Amino acid sequence: MRKLVTLLVLLFNTFIIKAQSISGSLIDESGNPISFANVVLLNRCDSSFVQGTISDENGNFSIGPFTDENILRVSCLGFLPITKAHTNSPVTIVMQEDINLLSEVVVNGNLPVTRMKGDAMVTNVENSVLSKAGSANDVLTKIPGITKKQDAFEVFGKGTPLIYINGRKLHDLSELEQLNSDEIKNVQVIRNPGSRYDATVKAVVRIQTVKRQGDGFGFNLRSSYYQSKNTDLIEQANFNYRHDNLDIFGSIYYNQMESWQDFSMKLEERGTKVWNHDMKSNGEFYSKMLNGNVGFNYQLNDNHAFGMKYKAGKTLNEENPLSKETDINVDNVFYDNIKVNSCDYYHYDPDHELNAYYNGQFGDMNLDFNADYLQNGKRSNSVFQETSQTSESRDVHSANRVKNRLVAGKLTLSLPLGGGAFAVGSEVTYTHRNDDYLNEENYVPSSFSKIEELNAAGYAEYNHSFPWGDWSLGLRYEHVKFDYYEDGKHVDEQSRTFDNFFPNISFSTQLGKVQTQLSYTAKTQRPTYSELSNNIFYSDRFTLQKGNPTLRPTIIHDLTLSGVWRFLQISLSYSQTKDWILNWGELVNEDASLTMLSQRNWDKSVPMFAAFLSASPKIGCWSPMLGIGMQKQWLTIDFFKESKTLDNPLFTASFNNTWELPLGFMLGLDSYIQSAGATQNIYFEKPNGYVNVSLRKSFLNDALSVELRGNDIFNTNKISYSMYSGDYYLYQKSVWDRQEFAVTVRYKLNAAKSKYKGTGAGNSQKSRM
Template sequence: MIMRFFFLALFVATSLTANSQTISGKLVEENGKPLPYANVVLLSLPDLAFVSGTISEEDGAFTLEATSENQIVKISSIGYKTVYRPVSPANIGIVQLESDAQLLNEVVVKGNLPVTRMKGDAMVTNVENSVLSKAGSANDVLAKIPSITKKQDAFEVFGKGTPLIYINGRKLHDLSELEQLNSNDIKNVEVIRNPGSRYDATVKAVVRIRTVKRQGDGFGFNLRSSYYQSKNTDLIEQANFNYRHDNLDIFGSIYYNQMESWQDFSLKLEERGTKVWNHDMKSNGEFYSKMLNGNIGFNYQLNDNHAFGMKYKAGRTLNEENPLSKETDINVDNVFYDNIKVNSYDCYDYNPDHELNAYYNGQFGDVNLDFNADYLQNGKRSNSVFQETSQTSESRDVHSANHVKNRLVAGKLTLSLPLGGGAFAVGSEVTYTHRNDDYINEENYVPSSFSKIEELNAAGYAEYNRSFPWGDWSLGLRYEHVKFDYYEDGRHIDEQSRTFDNFFPNISFSTQLGKVQAQLSYTAKTQRPTYSELSNNVFYSDRFTLQKGNPALRPTIIHDLTLSAAWRFLQMSLSYSQTKDWILNWGELVNEDASLTMLSQRNWDKSVPMFATFLSVTPKIGCWSPMLGVGMQKQWLVVDYFKESKNLDNPIFTASFNNTWELPLDFMVSLDSYIQSPGATQNIYFEKPNGYVNVSLRKSFLNDALSVELRGNDIFNTNKISYSMYSGDYYLYQKSVWDRQEFVVTIRYKLNAAKSKYKGTGAGDSQKSRM
């Protein structure tokens, strides 16, 4: 069905464009630099009526479809004189725009061009030649982008959740790569709050990082060393290299990190059955990890129309340990029952990770073909030991082992071509995933299990974009067929194996009202459970609590309507969504007297409305570049809690205030802060505000080839979280403290560093994330 859909759409598109002609060219300034965001429109002759329009890309390139020889191209941009060109020849070539002194004077009086602006479906923040180019790494840049928040070791787009992150079109699977990318190698960052049909239906937000295109041949390298000191010591070492000659580009990197961390947390649990159980727990744990990875690849540009390449990445966690100790007082019906001390130790042995991507990108007349193939293999074995010492009942030792192996094969093909004055894209993506998940408990306190998951995800999608005098329209439709097979102890479990067939439409409209850019978009999305959430393995937590996945989980369906707008240095977004079958963490009583609880996940059957709004201000005042962002998100959720209804509709407010000062002698000072208010998300209520304040000082030498940065993270030690979870007959309160307060020294040195021109975009991205 997917291939028939694919070829039918291709036939229709090809037929409709048989008599069209694609006009292309490149715009540059007087100094020869590319001119992005210029208006390029097609006008009919002799009345000069609007036919279609577009804007130039980051490199100044543009394409339009002429439908008649009696047409003309008009090129205009603020601060430059308007230029007209005929539609013949079709390749206009390089067009240099002359500055208009009168207009430029107006621009100077009114202020600088905004750092962040709307372009197509994205909010684009320019990094090159801005203060953000000296922020440090891509991690530091993203933390300063409007609507993006760094939480612990991940990023979130406000109101949308965790985004997929791409670097030059290649999906990022390991966030450590963000630390490996220097900020001065980044050209811009695009934030897409409602991704279209090209992306997997599970993707609710996308962050695209584009790097600076380095010119010239030769060898270059980029070295980085970071030292982190909190109560423990962490290290990061990396080396990137690149060799370019003519049309051949060879690149690679080696990355090593050594991490030590600790966490103190306290828990209060209450279960109500025929008896009421209360657990008061205090715990502290440590985490040790050493990891080494590297990659190598090549890109070969046959000519201006054809390129192919391959990238291989391998890595391994050399050592990972997680010792934990906790002490729990248990009361039953307000009477002392037991005191239990637990010392546990988790040790992980990882298989080497292998990831291979190959791509081809070609232009055949008006048709662009983009093909990607991916292979991924990884796995790990964990061994756990629990030593429980009980004051009133038997003590016990518990030994368990968990072995997980993943394999994935994926392919993605997209064809793009002009159609009816706009642009049409059609494609398909197929992903096959195989996962083994075995759990063994020697003492048989919980049953051992041997499970296998096989999943086939086949998708077809089409997307059409067209510009009109009054705005730009984008329409898309994605069809996904998912076949999920679950096996336990070698037997196919029919009731837990399912097939899903879904259509996911999207539509957006963008326009400009005076100096205000605005976009209204609607998307239908899904959230599929991770493979660990689908596992039926039962894990031992303690003698009162077990954990397992839920193979019967259904995907979540989300309908989202978002309005985004930008005016000079102001950006705003409003989102309203309806979420069906939301996946919640939940506690269920195993025994009627509440003496044993199973922690798992469940679908919430009722549709949950949510509203989110965000406003950011990014002016530049002399040497000071502030960024102020404020946001609010609110859900309307009512859950069952101890036989009553619990309203979880308290809004969460967030605020970030990032400041950078560029000082003489190549010094730069940054002061960044973030705070989140109490409020509810899903069936969790954050009880207290949390946030952080970071400060840094950077000095560059040798024309920025060498830089030294001193940084203090969470200097007031406020990055602490306290929350309650409400779920039926089970209540949990947890307060956690991490060693986030630390001092950091980073040294970077680069020589003729050139970023790879690799154009692979990857396939099967959402399935990789679920692993």
């Protein structure tokens, strides 16, 4: 590690003394940054290639040395190329859209909805039909390769992504509902993130907003009403004040949610006896939540900006009542019937989150610094009332107390090197978590645990453009020190240290009108803090649940090929996964009368292949988007003393449609379906999906909009799956109240989007909480 740091310092000193470079920024005619554009120096006499680089996410670039013998050429798909002789530094270059190219590559002469740009698939939203979709939540459901499952998004074949808005990491998906679709410039999907991102990040979704001009005060109001068997409400107000270089912003958000879930389960455990549980259950969920944020951004000059954002939230009320009835048979003979009425009551501490950032340009070097602090906690009290037909009835009371604190910092230095762009940085995160569990009847032992984790990372990446393509190389080193304490004592055998290197490499080029990229990354998946807890939770008298402090991080090697041609996009991925974390059931007693549900690492490497194809043309007033995906794993596990192969491919298909109708009406019809198939040690037994329909009308020059929506109109969003694990088998069928009618009203006045540029630090550790 010391040698690596020494090498980075020497490289850094070399960059500092480099002179005569030129830096600047690229923007379009609306003032929006142009990221990942090619910036090259050519020989003035014969236009031969000298060196090249690419602009970063904010359109900034630096290249040099730039002499009188050189000319500067800037090019980007969709824009006219620009050639400049010697110019002062820093320089702002305004690029114009290439109208001829736009009409050439799309059915009706508009800019293609999705194209490849740098390391991302970029979908344009501004001035497209997507800008009227409603919220950012609605936009993401229409992006190729992104699907929404229940209350979370997934990038096909990669899993749950990190989502950023203007470089700031989202920790609460409700923020997507607070961002209107007409405020979004584009959505970028990165399927193989580089070394700048934590090694746990397998996919990234970046949302860039439209740059608002002018000073003054603006606000944006939104009210939504959802009616299923229950009633849900969302109320929000955003404000923004801008004067000269000062930008002050904030928001208040309130939601009230009620939902229910009916599910049936069949369990089988095989030991010296065979136990069968046939369970029927229904549960409800009530929640009220209020949060808000306030912050500022100050642009000192063209080269320096800083800001701060504070977010606070409070869950006002949360309850989860549940009732279930279970018939138990042992060796095919009736054993018992047990009825359970339970309720979980949650009391949340106020959430506090603070982010501060500074971004500065010093000659050729760009410095980006972020610091974060996070604190949250909750207490839960559970009451189980079990009524048994053949044995004793019992009441079970338990309490769980969790408190989290996190401090993180991240520093990145970027500057030109050898005709390309080089970046080096470090990220350090310290996490402290207390997790206490008490059961007054002592059916399970009470425990008091503490976790302390230090994650120190260093990373470097280099990008270089050539006439025949663009290369990107990166390496990330992570040192993780994990300390586990039980009842105030350090547990040596459950405390560990990990040191890993995670390389990445990608090459992108254009073959005729086809944009292609081939990339390789090494990633990891760390267990959540709850999965690492040694607390034992009471589920019922036959089933307990706990974490596993001995879990090892999963290591993933991924190779992905992506391509874009006109309105078609394709992605092919092959990966090898080692130490996959699987949910698992273990027998506590030999006769299988008691089972412990936990997690385990699968020791063998598991190969997986994923393919995705999407088409998003525009035909008159109709904007369809068709996406088809397939993923297949090769996994064989031990199940009931035999081998169980789970290699059935899983297919998905989405068909989203939008029609722009006369008089300002917009009609939407979206559908999604997933086939039966296997993922990890779970097999989905039946297809599931949904159909949504919406109608939108705007008034007052789009200042006021009203949307009517029907979600899951055929009530098909139901899931049936089996889980196979050793001597334990589970089948579950779940039904939710997803079929609902919704009305949303939005009103905006001089709404200006915040210019906040903080990207956050310690993001992966925050999500593990």
